Amino acid sequence: MPYVKGKKVNPFYLSRSWKDKRLEILERDNYECVMCKAEGRVTTRNDAILEIDHIQELDDYPELALVDTNLRTLCRTCHNKRHGRFGFTQQKNKWADDESWD
Numbered sequence: 001m002p003y004v005k006g007k008k009v010n011p012f013y014l015s016r017s018w019k020d021k022r023l024e025i026l027e028r029d030n031y032e033c034v035m036c037k038a039e040g041r042v043t044t045r046n047d048a049i050l051e052i053d054h055i056q057e058l059d060d061y062p063e064l065a066l067v068d069t070n071l072r073t074l075c076r077t078c079h080n081k082r083h084g085r086f087g088f089t090q091q092k093n094k095w096a097d098d099e100s101w102d
Contacts, residue, residue, distance in 0.1 A: 010058065012058065012065060017066060018065075018066070021052075021066050021071070022052050024068075025052050025068070025071045025072070025073060026045075026050060026052070026073055028068070028073075029072065029073035030044075031044050031045045031050060031073070032044050032073065033048065033050065033073060033074050033075035033078055034072045034073055034074065035074055035075075035078040035082070036075060036078060043075045043078075047075070048075035048076060048077065049075065049076045050073050050074070050075055050076075051073075051074055051075070051076055051079045052071055052072070052073060052074075053071065053072050053073075053074045053079055053082060054070055054071060055069075055070050055071070055072060056070050
């Protein structure tokens with residue numbers, strides 16, 4: 001099984017069909033995190049790392065691996081929250097150090 005940064009990677013994620021579908025979904029979602037967008041924020045590839053989420057998990061529903069309605073674009077933070085992963089860092093607010101209007 002292939003490894004990326006010391007972790008085992010499902011060979012599916014290295015396939016040409018996945019790489020092509022991933023780009024298709026990113027384009028469909030305008031390179032924006034759909035969860036951030038639903039909360040009124042805009043998070044694009046310029047702000048964060050974007051990942052493709054399987055709504056119905058790949059391990060449980062391999063037949064949905066490449067089905068458009070089962071895929072969505074998420075920023076890494078939202079993807080980690082969705083899967084309950086700990087240790088992720090919040091995205092830096094790019095306006096935090098901008099001038100203030102006191």
